[in-house]
Amino acid sequence: MDKSQAQDPLREADNGATAHTLRIGVYVCHCGGNISDVVDVERVVQAASGLSNGVVTRHYPAMCSETGQNLIIDDISNEKLDRVVVAACSPSLHEHTFRAAVARAGKNAYLYEHVNIREQVSWCGKSDPDGATNKAIRLVGAGVAKARLLRPLAPISMDAKRHVTVVGGGVSGLRAARDLARIGLAVTLIERSASLGGHMAQWHLVYPTEDKARDLLRELVDEVIGDPNITVHTRAEVIEASGYVGNFLLRVEPEHITVETGAIVLATGFDLYQPQEGEFGYGQYPEVITLDQLERMLDPEGPTSGRLERNGRAVNNVCLIHCVGSRQIEGIHQPGPDGKLNEYCSRVCCTATLRAAGEIRRRFPRTNVFELYRDIRTYGRGHEEYYDEASRLGVLFCRYEADRPPVVSPAEPKKGPGLICAKHPPGRSGKLNLVPFSAEEPDDSALVVQVKDTLTFGEELEIPADLVVLVTGMVPREIDTLVDQLKLSRSADGFLQEVHPKLRPVELAVNGLFVAGTCQAPMDISESCAAGSAAAAKAAALLASGRIELDPFLAPVDLDVCRGEGKCVEACQYQKAVTLVEVERDGRKVRHAEVNSALCNGCGMCTAVCPTGAIQVEGWRLDQFDAMVDALVADYAETEVSHA
Amino acid sequence: MLPADRAQVPKILILATEACAYPGADNVGQIHAEYPANTYVVRVPAPVMFSEPFYLHCFEKGIAGIIVMSCGHECPYPGAYDTLATRISRVHELMGERGIQTNRLRLCAVCTVCSKAFLKEVHQMHELLTSTV
Numbered sequence: 124m125d126k127s128q129a130q131d132p133l134r135e136a137d138n139g140a141t142a143h144t145l146r147i148g149v150y151v152c153h154c155g156g157n158i159s160d161v162v163d164v165e166r167v168v169q170a171a172s173g174l175s176n177g178v179v180t181r182h183y184p185a186m187c188s189e190t191g192q193n194l195i196i197d198d199i200s201n202e203k204l205d206r207v208v209v210a211a212c213s214p215s216l217h218e219h220t221f222r223a224a225v226a227r228a229g230k231n232a233y234l235y236e237h238v239n240i241r242e243q244v245s246w247c248g249k250s251d252p253d254g255a256t257n258k259a260i261r262l263v264g265a266g267v268a269k270a271r272l273l274r275p276l277a278p279i280s281m282d283a284k285r286h287v288t289v290v291g292g293g294v295s296g297l298r299a300a301r302d303l304a305r306i307g308l309a310v311t312l313i314e315r316s317a318s319l320g321g322h323m324a325q326w327h328l329v330y331p332t333e334d335k336a337r338d339l340l341r342e343l344v345d346e347v348i349g350d351p352n353i354t355v356h357t358r359a360e361v362i363e364a365s366g367y368v369g370n371f372l373l374r375v376e377p378e379h380i381t382v383e384t385g386a387i388v389l390a391t392g393f394d395l396y397q398p399q400e401g402e403f404g405y406g407q408y409p410e411v412i413t414l415d416q417l418e419r420m421l422d423p424e425g426p427t428s429g430r431l432e433r434n435g436r437a438v439n440n441v442c443l444i445h446c447v448g449s450r451q452i453e454g455i456h457q458p459g460p461d462g463k464l465n466e467y468c469s470r471v472c473c474t475a476t477l478r479a480a481g482e483i484r485r486r487f488p489r490t491n492v493f494e495l496y497r498d499i500r501t502y503g504r505g506h507e508e509y510y511d512e513a514s515r516l517g518v519l520f521c522r523y524e525a526d527r528p529p530v531v532s533p534a535e536p537k538k539g540p541g542l543i544c545a546k547h548p549p550g551r552s553g554k555l556n557l558v559p560f561s562a563e564e565p566d567d568s569a570l571v572v573q574v575k576d577t578l579t580f581g582e583e584l585e586i587p588a589d590l591v592v593l594v595t596g597m598v599p600r601e602i603d604t605l606v607d608q609l610k611l612s613r614s615a616d617g618f619l620q621e622v623h624p625k626l627r628p629v630e631l632a633v634n635g636l637f638v639a640g641t642c643q644a645p646m647d648i649s650e651s652c653a654a655g656s657a658a659a660a661k662a663a664a665l666l667a668s669g670r671i672e673l674d675p676f677l678a679p680v681d682l683d684v685c686r687g688e689g690k691c692v693e694a695c696q697y698q699k700a701v702t703l704v705e706v707e708r709d710g711r712k713v714r715h716a717e718v719n720s721a722l723c724n725g726c727g728m729c730t731a732v733c734p735t736g737a738i739q740v741e742g743w744r745l746d747q748f749d750a751m752v753d754a755l756v757a758d759y760a761e762t763e764v765s766h767a
Numbered sequence: 768m769l770p771a772d773r774a775q776v777p778k779i780l781i782l783a784t785e786a787c788a789y790p791g792a793d794n795v796g797q798i799h800a801e802y803p804a805n806t807y808v809v810r811v812p813a814p815v816m817f818s819e820p821f822y823l824h825c826f827e828k829g830i831a832g833i834i835v836m837s838c839g840h841e842c843p844y845p846g847a848y849d850t851l852a853t854r855i856s857r858v859h860e861l862m863g864e865r866g867i868q869t870n871r872l873r874l875c876a877v878c879t880v881c882s883k884a885f886l887k888e889v890h891q892m893h894e895l896l897t898s899t900v
């Protein structure tokens with residue numbers, strides 16, 4: 124790529140204007156009353172026209188409408204505007220709209236500044252309209268101050284490989300790979316284990332369709348393997364990564380291959396929570412297992428050929444304990460080996476448990492099923508039905524509080540009053556026969572689970588169990604090598620973190636990296652597939668033309684000012700984003716910093732430490748911030764509304 | 768002219784990260800929660816770009832309080848949050864040396880939907896400034 128482009132952004136002549144003679148257009152939007160019902164837009168316009176450079180100042184009911192945008196476009200040509208400022212809703216909504224309008228008028232799109240006077244002024248200042256108006260005046264002043272110092276920026280364009288690497292061959296990675304190949308991109312799929320499919324390959328029936336998981340997978344796996352655009356490497360891992368968006372280089376072991384790729388989709392999935400020794404009797408009593416083990420047990424192709432048995436005996440009483448290893452609370456739960464608590468909800472386990480409980484009641488009607496939950500979180504379409512069905516089938520629910528978790532202990536031969544006897548098979552109504560234990564009718568379950576049930580106003584129940592299932596959720600998988608090599612961000616809970624949870628949900632902070640499935644957060648299969656498809660679409664859109672445009676908000680170096688001290692190189696967290704180079708200048712050898720625009724992420728770590736101010740993030744230069752602060756504290760006495 | 772009381776309402780500068788706190792501030796408006804009007808939210812990619820003098824200059828210019836609303840440990844830029852936290856501590860020292868009350872500069876984390884945290888920070892700073900100014 125042509126690095127000089129980033130360092131020497133095209134400079135528009137500004138017709139010889141200085142910051143003080145620039146012609147600036149200021150537009151204040153009513154937003155159909157959303158703004159103008161609170162903010163006195165006429166006063167804001169009046170104040171703006173009093174600012175130097177405020178050549179055109181207007182207010183208008185809806186600036187984002189076509190007429191509103193045309194107002195800007197016409198003024199740019201008729202009034203020869205150099206800069207445009209629109210005060211309206213949040214920039215997240217329409218900054219792009221107005222930049223595009225400025226570009227349509229033949230101006231550089233970055234000569235535009237957006238001021239937020241809706242979300243951050245009118246909507247949060249209804250009861251103080253004067254205060255809101257004054258605030259809008261100052262914010263517009265700051266916007267104009269910044270606009271004076273805006274420079275035209277050129278988006279950076281370079282060649283990109285039309286190839287995507289998908290890391291992880293679970294259902295989300297498979298979905299992403301298949302979708303990418305269909306769009307016509309070459310794909311390399313790298314899977315750490317010996318086979319494709321991830322966790323889903325272990326499940327038998329899956330909610331919400333009761334499909335056979337392996338049948339669904341087989342279809343997808345066959346498509347992936349049969350696709351000439353996809354190269355699959357199993358038992359393989361990325362051990363080294365370099366390069367940048369459009370041109371990454373990955374070293375894959377143990378095959379010693381190198382992959383040149385334009386984008387990377389991370390689909391490395393989750394790990395199952397491993398209960399601690401003694402947690403609800405886990406590891407202590409052989410009757411205590413986890414949800415995934417129950418799923419295997421119910422599977423006709425599983426270790427017990429689908430029989431529900433423990434210690435070689437059919438199971439009479441199953442007790443499922445929800446939220447084990449999820450939704451942990453400080454002071455109540457023990458942190459894991461890494462010292463962390465899993466505060467999040469694993470989301471899929473409630474419905475998966477209800478599904479399994481229903482299946483047990485249907486297939487083994489003589490087996491009693493107890494579910495001990497904190498909350499039932501059947502959040503998805505078709506999930507709540509599993510709860511209704513489980514209730515209908517006679518699953519017995521108890522609710523416990525986090526600070527009073529159930530206690531699992533060996534059953535004692537002698538039972539006291541107030542215990543549940545679930546030995547009797549359910550009656551024809553499907554309801555369990557619950558009677559107090561008596562000496563004549565001992566239950567021979569090996570374990571007893573004590574729980575304080577808030578559904579019965581705090582009754583202390585003792586539930587016999589010859590199988591206790593811990594409903595364990597998901598934990599982030601150990602992918603330290605990838606995190607380190609690709610500079611991935613992780614959120615506090617340890618899962619990979621997207622740029623923005625709502626607006627950019629499958630993009631990672633490093634350009635060209637995408638995230639799909641449960642390596643991001645607990646998800647079910649439908650959500651994992653949706654994420655895989657979304658990541659594929661994003662990656663394909665990025666690489667479709669074989670060239671990519673990068674945001675110009677990077678940190679170029681002003682060579683006239685740089686003294687080559689290298690403070691920026693020490694501060695920068697991205698490998699090789701900024702380096703020191705030696706060049707000939709006026710016959711002398713000089714050192715100066717050089718920024719690789721494809722690797723720079725525009726965080727400005729370097730800006731703060733640069734002793735000369737030579738390195739600045741374009742679009743967010745420090746002189747622009749200084750000017751904004753000056754404008755915020757400036758004297759607007761003439762135009763501000765005062766309380767009489 | 769402006770009556771003296773109005774002109775002297777202490778101004779709070781809020782440096783809000785583009786990825787978290789700025790959308791968080793938008794969220795406060797979206798739920799129509801109110802807070803004092805003497806608050807000016809400025810969008811920044813990462814406040815780590817400001818050096819110590821930037822903050823001191825703001826106070827010299829007449830900003831009464833600064834709240835740096837970062838993404839906390841959810842920061843999309845590796846290492847930036849820790850560097851920022853160290854820098855703010857350093858600015859606190861410099862403020863102390865200059866006799867500027869150190870709690871007039873606050874570093875906190877505000878996420879895209881953290882409206883409560885946003886309001887708490889703003890109200891706290893507002894109270895601090897109006898009770899001491």
Ligand SMILES: Cc1cc2nc3c(=O)[nH]c(=O)nc-3n(C[C@H](O)[C@H](O)[C@H](O)COP(=O)(O)OP(=O)(O)OC[C@H]3O[C@@H](n4cnc5c(N)ncnc54)[C@H](O)[C@@H]3O)c2cc1C
Nearest residue numbers: 291293294295315321322329330391392393640641647648
């Ligand atoms: C007990 C239980 C029951 C469930 N039941 C249901 C259900 O009924 N219905 C439903 O919709 N969902 C269910 N789920 C959720 C479902 O299992 C997940 O949504 C799905 O498996 C997520 O797929 P994934 O591709 O994101 O991750 P995974 O299945 O974990 O796949 C990730 C893949 O990446 C590979 N990998 C990891 N690290 C690397 C690396 N560094 N390099 C290369 N490869 C790597 C792994 O080997 C694995 O093959 C259940 C989950 C649990 C725990």
Ligand code: SF4
Nearest residue numbers: 446449469470472473
């Ligand atoms: S989904 Fe899992 S973690 Fe969330 S409430 Fe249900 S059992 Fe607990």
